[in-house]
Amino acid sequence: MTATAIHRARTAILQEEMERAGIDALLIYGNSWHADSLRYASDFGIQEGQALALMARDGTVTLLLDDAGEADRARAEGACETIHAPRLIETAKELLARAGNRRVAAAPWHLMPYGLTRDAENLRIADGTAILEKLLMGKRDFEVEAVRRAGRLADAGYEVFRAAVRPGAKDYELIAEIEAFFRAHRVPENFMIIGAGGKEVRGMAPPVGKTIKAGDLVTTELTPCVEGYYAQVCRTLVAGPPSEIQLKSFAVFQEALAAGLASVRAGVPGSDIARAENEVFRKYGLGQYVTSEYTRVRGHGIGLFPDQKPQLLEDIHIPVSENSTIIVHPNTYHPDAGYMVLGDTIVVRAQGHESIGRLSRDLLSVPF
Amino acid sequence: MRRGFYGWDAAELPLAALEARAARLQEALRAEGLDGALLYTNIARPAAVSWLTGFTPYWSEGLLFVPPHGAPDFATALSNRVAEWMRSVTPAGSIVCTPQPAVFFGRRLAADGAKRLGVLELDMLPGGQAAALLSAAPGLELVDATALFRSARAPRDAAETALFAHAAGIASGAFEALTPALTASPREAMAALEQFARVHRAEEVFVTIASDLSRDDCFQRVDRAADPGASFALRASLAYKSTWVRHTRCFSKDADTAALFARLDSAFRECLRLSGPAQSLRSQIAAGLARVSGARLTHCSVEACLGSYPLEAAALEGGEPAAGSVVCAKATIGALRWIGQLPVILHARDAG
Numbered sequence: 001m002t003a004t005a006i007h008r009a010r011t012a013i014l015q016e017e018m019e020r021a022g023i024d025a026l027l028i029y030g031n032s033w034h035a036d037s038l039r040y041a042s043d044f045g046i047q048e049g050q051a052l053a054l055m056a057r058d059g060t061v062t063l064l065l066d067d068a069g070e071a072d073r074a075r076a077e078g079a080c081e082t083i084h085a086p087r088l089i090e091t092a093k094e095l096l097a098r099a100g101n102r103r104v105a106a107a108p109w110h111l112m113p114y115g116l117t118r119d120a121e122n123l124r125i126a127d128g129t130a131i132l133e134k135l136l137m138g139k140r141d142f143e144v145e146a147v148r149r150a151g152r153l154a155d156a157g158y159e160v161f162r163a164a165v166r167p168g169a170k171d172y173e174l175i176a177e178i179e180a181f182f183r184a185h186r187v188p189e190n191f192m193i194i195g196a197g198g199k200e201v202r203g204m205a206p207p208v209g210k211t212i213k214a215g216d217l218v219t220t221e222l223t224p225c226v227e228g229y230y231a232q233v234c235r236t237l238v239a240g241p242p243s244e245i246q247l248k249s250f251a252v253f254q255e256a257l258a259a260g261l262a263s264v265r266a267g268v269p270g271s272d273i274a275r276a277e278n279e280v281f282r283k284y285g286l287g288q289y290v291t292s293e294y295t296r297v298r299g300h301g302i303g304l305f306p307d308q309k310p311q312l313l314e315d316i317h318i319p320v321s322e323n324s325t326i327i328v329h330p331n332t333y334h335p336d337a338g339y340m341v342l343g344d345t346i347v348v349r350a351q352g353h354e355s356i357g358r359l360s361r362d363l364l365s366v367p368f
Numbered sequence: 369m370r371r372g373f374y375g376w377d378a379a380e381l382p383l384a385a386l387e388a389r390a391a392r393l394q395e396a397l398r399a400e401g402l403d404g405a406l407l408y409t410n411i412a413r414p415a416a417v418s419w420l421t422g423f424t425p426y427w428s429e430g431l432l433f434v435p436p437h438g439a440p441d442f443a444t445a446l447s448n449r450v451a452e453w454m455r456s457v458t459p460a461g462s463i464v465c466t467p468q469p470a471v472f473f474g475r476r477l478a479a480d481g482a483k484r485l486g487v488l489e490l491d492m493l494p495g496g497q498a499a500a501l502l503s504a505a506p507g508l509e510l511v512d513a514t515a516l517f518r519s520a521r522a523p524r525d526a527a528e529t530a531l532f533a534h535a536a537g538i539a540s541g542a543f544e545a546l547t548p549a550l551t552a553s554p555r556e557a558m559a560a561l562e563q564f565a566r567v568h569r570a571e572e573v574f575v576t577i578a579s580d581l582s583r584d585d586c587f588q589r590v591d592r593a594a595d596p597g598a599s600f601a602l603r604a605s606l607a608y609k610s611t612w613v614r615h616t617r618c619f620s621k622d623a624d625t626a627a628l629f630a631r632l633d634s635a636f637r638e639c640l641r642l643s644g645p646a647q648s649l650r651s652q653i654a655a656g657l658a659r660v661s662g663a664r665l666t667h668c669s670v671e672a673c674l675g676s677y678p679l680e681a682a683a684l685e686g687g688e689p690a691a692g693s694v695v696c697a698k699a700t701i702g703a704l705r706w707i708g709q710l711p712v713i714l715h716a717r718d719a720g
Contacts, residue, residue, distance in 0.1 A: 003592075031412035033369070033427070047574055047589065048605075049677065050412060050492065068669075068681060069587060073576070076586035086681060089491045110496025114510075117495030172373040176566030179371070183575065184559040188589040192371045193426070205453040206374045206426045209569075227591075296447050 001142045003227055007043040007079055009142055010135075011059045014041060017131050018057055024102035026055040027092070027125055028132070029112050036304035037107050037132045039228045043079040045188060046070060050113075052092045053080070054099070064091050089115035096123050107132040137301055137309055138321045143229060144347055147303065147325045150231035151345050151356035153224045157181055157190075158233055158359055165218055165239060165366045171196050171207035174218075182224050191223035191230065191306040199338045202294070214240040214368045219341045221329075223306045230306040233357050234329045234343035240368035249337035250363040256280040256330035257342050257361065260298065260312075264346065264353040266322035270310040274298040277330040278314060286334070295332035302327050302345055320348045325356075370411055370426040372607075373569035374457045380534075380609060381422050385527040386460040390420055390440055393520040397436045397513075403482035405434040405513050406473065406501075408493055413676035416488050417442070418610035419521060419528075423458035424571065431469040431497065432461070433476075443469035470497040474504025486513030489676055518674050524692070528611070529713060532692030535608035536711040538568045539615035542604055551619045554579070554596045561604050571607040578603075581618065581705040585698060598622055599629075601707045605679075612678035614671070614694045616709035629706060631660045636697055636708040649695070650684060657699045663706065667698035 001009070018026060030038025030051045039045055042053040042063050049067030061080035065071040071084035085091035093116070096104065105128020106112050106120075116123060139147070157178055164177040171194050182190050193204035196218050204219055212218060216239045223232040236253075238246055256277040263276035277298045278290040289295065299312035302325050310318035312328065320326055329343025342361060347354040397405055408431055409417035414424040417432045420440060430444030440461040446454065448465045455463055466472045477485060482505065487493055490512040502508060542564040550557045558575040565573040576587035580597030587603050588594070599620040606613060617633065620626040639656035654665040671694040672682040679694060696709040 031410065033410045033412055033429070045589065045591075048412070049680075072586045073588060076584065076588060077592055110494060112495045113491055114493040114495050114498040115491025117498070172569060173567055175371055176563045179566060179573075180559040180563035183562050183590050184555055186555070186591045188591045190371070191369050191427075202452065203449045205450055206371055206571075208375050208453070208456065209373060292447065292449075294449065296449065 001145070003043065006142055006146070006227055009140065010040055010043075011055075011061075013135060013140070014055060015057065015059050017135065018055075018105075021105065021128075021131060022103065023105045023128065023131070024057055025099060025104045026128060026131070027096070027104050027106040027112070027116075028053040028055065029106070029108065031111075034108060034111055034305065035228070036136055036308065039304050040132065040135060043228075044074050044077065045228055047188075050088060052088060054092075054095055056099075062095060064088055064095070089113055092116060093119075093123065096125070105131055133309065136303055136305065137324055139303060139323050139325055141323070143303065144323060144325060146227045146229035147231050147345065147347070148356055149226040150224050150229055151233070153182070153185060153187055153226065154222050154231050154233040154345070155357050155359050156185075157222050157224055158235055161220060161222065162237060162364060162366060165212055165237065167212070167214070167239075167368055169212045171210045171212070174212075175207055178222065187224040187226070189225050191221070191232070193221060195219040195339050197338065199335070201339045202333055203339055204341070212239050215243070217246065217338050217340065219339060221341060221343070223302075225306075228304050230302050230304070231325075231345040231356055232302055232306060232327045232343065233345065233359060234327070234331055234341040235359060235364060236340045236342060237364035237366060239366060242363050242365050246337045247363055249334040250340055250342070252280060252284055252286065252334065253330055253340050253342045254361055257328060257344075260328040260330060261346065261353060264320065264326075264328065264348055266348050266350045267319050269317040269319050270299075270312045271314050271317045273320070273328060274312040274314045277312075277328070281330070281332070289332045289334065298330055299326055299328040299343065301325070322348055322350055324348045370424060370572045372566050372571040372573065374426070374571060376422050376457050376459050378459070380531060381459065381527050383459050385525050386420060386422060388525065389521070390434060390460070392523075393420070393434055393517065394436055396516045396520045397434070397486060400486065400516060402436070402484050402486040402511065402513065403477065403480070404436060405486040405488065405517065407432040407434070407488045407517075408497060408676065413489075413492070414610065415612075415673045415678050416517060416521070416676040419673075421458050421460045422610065423454065424610045429469075429494075431473060433473050443472045445469060468500055470500035471504045474501040474508070477508055478505040482508060484509045484511050486511050486516060488517045489514050514675060521674070529692065531609050531611040532613065532711065532713070535570075535606060535611045535613045536615070536692070538565050538570055538608055539604050539606055539613050539711065541568065543602075543615060543617050552621070554600055554602065554619075555590060555593075557602060558590055561602065565604065565606045569608065571609065573604060573606040576603045576605075577601070578707065581707075582703065585705050585707055599625055599704070603709060607678065611692075612673065613692065613711035614679065614696070614709050615711065616696070616707050618706055618708075625704065628661060628701065628704075632657060632663060632699065632706045633708060635660050637710065640695060640710060640712045653695075653697050657697065661701050663699040663701045665697060665699050667696070669696050670694070671696070
């Protein structure tokens with residue numbers, strides 16, 4: 001599907017949801033961190049500044065951008081009427097006032113500027129987060145196809161990353177190579193963090209200037225996007241031949257990923273998937289390493305936001321729906337080897353899942 | 369998100385410079401009778417917090433509380449696991465990892481009996497943060513502290529000037545490194561600009577293209593860029609240690625047009641080099657470009673870092689840029705468009 005067709009399809013879906021909820025208009029906020037709701041409604045991938053989009057029941061969208069360059073870019077894309085609004089709140093209030101006595105659902109509510117929420121009653125805006133959240137989590141076929149395309153780029157990108165791991169390379173130089181690859185392949189955004197070293201490394205973060213040395217574990221998660229839809233891959237490689245300890249430690253992650261994936265089917269609570277992964281660690285006496293002290297989540301939803309609901313944690317019971325896209329990743333610290341990652345984006349099916357990635361799930365290595 | 373190089377270097381950003389900045393803000397807070405200042409940060413609006421702490425979140429969000437006396441405290445929803453990394457790249461103040469930074473500060477303010485809290489860009493504070501803050505500190509009056517902050521932030525110091533110059537050098541170097549073979553393929557050139565900047569430790573890079581200057585001068589990202597025409601422009605917006613600059617250059621496959629672009633670039637650079645007070649900037653640039661084949665200035669604007677945005681529109685006439693500025697000029701020569709954009713220090717008003 002073309003970008004235009006994707007936008008039209010999402011607009012129709014939003015119109016149905018507005019009709020169902022008895023809403024006259026949707027007010028959507030976005031910035032370069034949380035760009036998902038805005039992208040869904042306006043098809044604009046915001047890069048700088050902040051935006052509000054007002055969608056009427058007839059599907060027309062007015063996009064307010066506080067950055068002049070971004071407003072020019074949106075106008076050139078031509079998906080909706082665009083206003084450069086350096087005084088974003090005042091312009092939004094004027095727009096809402098012109099819209100008259102209507103019921104407006106605003107999302108995501110927690111990010112909606114205080115200048116609007118403190119006047120919510122007068123402006124007749126109310127929390128509409130649930131409307132968008134449901135659409136962002138569940139995916140239509142055209143959305144799954146975009147995630148698949150992003151997944152293929154993630155796989156190709158990982159091979160570039162792997163080839164870039166050379167003796168003496170700095171961590172930020174690896175990032176430079178992969179980002180150049182993605183830009184050359186028309187990928188505008190990529191969520192990526194990295195870890196390099198041994199048992200002293202407790203997680204991944206942006207690069208800090210480390211030099212890759214023999215024996216290091218090099219961990220990364222790559223998350224490129226196509227038409228705004230992200231797919232993620234998490235892999236660990238060793239600079240040089242892996243040690244017995246590294247291989248043995250990594251086997252736990254392979255078993256945990258397999259257990260997590262085996263538990264996936266439509267309707268299963270995310271907590272069940274997390275528990276399946278964590279039970280493997282507990283079986284090997286590594287239970288403490290699946291707590292929040294060592295790891296954040298055991299996977300999460302993915303789509304127009306690279307880290308969306310449902311977060312896979314044993315105490316979050318949101319079910320995964322059929323055709324939703326999630327990543328299962330039992331990433332954590334192993335006391336014998338250090339921080340290791342392994343994960344793949346999948347499509348949830350009625351009785352299982354469809355893997356999107358094709359990369360080997362072995363502990364990878366590069367000659368050093 | 370940010371995925372380029374992060375790192376604090378005391379030689380580049382001395383702790384004393386950060387302390388002096390906080391002291392200026394605190395002096396203003398005390399003069400206004402405020403019980404502190406609250407500054408919100410995320411990757412779209414990181415500049416105010418990074419100016420005071422050196423830190424930009426690569427993801428998630430956070431709040432910096434600056435009391436009238438004492439060191440600032442930073443609270444973020446980033447998890448404890450990354451606290452060690454944050455401390456390694458954040459020289460100033462303490463760091464608290466909490467799922468609800470606003471509740472954390474609200475409780476503290478309530479316990480301290482605070483009455484009036486200054487908030488930078490109050491209207492743009494996420495509603496969820498405001499609600500959480502006020503739920504933990506009922507009765508607390510939130511006061512917009514944008515003008516107060518901007519005034520305290522305005523005088524640039526040597527560290528900021530040096531970081532700006534370094535960022536400008538990366539951008540300039542990236543364009544200088546483009547070979548004719550690369551500029552023959554604009555998408556490859558965009559990738560090369562980004563790679564150069566990241567290899568030279570840029571924290572973030574956005575490269576965009578105005579694909580066909582015979583049609584328009586709108587900059588697009590790589591995914592939506594049209595097929596390039598004979599003449600196009602590339603823009604690199606990049607950050608080094610939280611300090612943002614932009615640099616734009618035009619290219620043409622036609623040798624005569626390329627030579628004309630080069631003369632306009634040179635004239636623009638010379639105008640900026642000779643520029644005096646901001647009041648005369650537009651006329652200086654207009655006159656300088658007009659001397660090149662009668663080019664007509666159609667647009668002139670200045671961006672600077674004033675509050676939480678990395679760069680935002682600054683006053684062109686009569687204003688006093690707070691730190692390094694980015695000047696953009698657009699001109700036409702007949703049907704041909706030209707765009708120039710360079711980082712420059714326009715004004716000397718140093719804090720020491």
